[in-house]
Amino acid sequence: MERHLLESLLAGGDEASALALATLRSDATYWVGDRAQPAGQHAGVFKRRLQRMRMQGLEPLGLERALQLICEHGRPVCTGLIDSADRTWTTLLFLTEDGSALVACAGWPLPLVVREPPL
Numbered sequence: 001m002e003r004h005l006l007e008s009l010l011a012g013g014d015e016a017s018a019l020a021l022a023t024l025r026s027d028a029t030y031w032v033g034d035r036a037q038p039a040g041q042h043a044g045v046f047k048r049r050l051q052r053m054r055m056q057g058l059e060p061l062g063l064e065r066a067l068q069l070i071c072e073h074g075r076p077v078c079t080g081l082i083d084s085a086d087r088t089w090t091t092l093l094f095l096t097e098d099g100s101a102l103v104a105c106a107g108w109p110l111p112l113v114v115r116e117p118p119l
Contacts, residue, residue, distance in 0.1 A: 001080075001099060003024065006030060006032065007024055007025065009101065014065075015062065016061050016066070016104075017102065019061065020093070023089060023091060026084065028083055028084050028085055029083050030080065030081065030082045031080055032079075032093070032099065033078045033079050034078070035078065036077055037078075039071060039073055039074055039076060039077050039094075040071070042079065043070055046063065046067055047067055050064060058109070060106050060108035061106060061108065062104070062105060062106040063092075063106035063108070065104065065106070066104035066105060067104075069104035070103055070104055073094075073103045076097045077095060077097065078094075078095045078096070079093060079094060079095070080092075080093035080095060081093065083110070088109060090108060091106070091107040092106050093105045
């Protein structure tokens with residue numbers, strides 16, 4: 001999917017979409033899958049991830065709402081990811097099966113990776 005098309009899908013206005021759009025416009029890398037999976041399959045996986053994140057004290061932006069929306073959507077969804085250029089934030093996208101509309105999105109900070117200096 002071309003960047004400008006993805007940007008147009010993120011013009012929804014909720015906080016997660018607005019942050020995703022700003023991240024994408026800030027030289028983020030992104031990926032959009034070309035195969036749809038059943039919405040219920042995604043909901044089960046990300047419900048468990050949401051629980052684990054909360055156990056670690058992290059409240060992902062919009063993930064609970066995204067799970068509700070994809071369940072209500074009820075049809076297969078494609079997924080995508082947007083990673084900020086500085087690798088501190090990621091956004092998960094759920095798109096309609098044909099990629100023509102955003103069903104939901106959510107985001108959370110990426111863990112800091114401490115790298116040892118080269119020898």
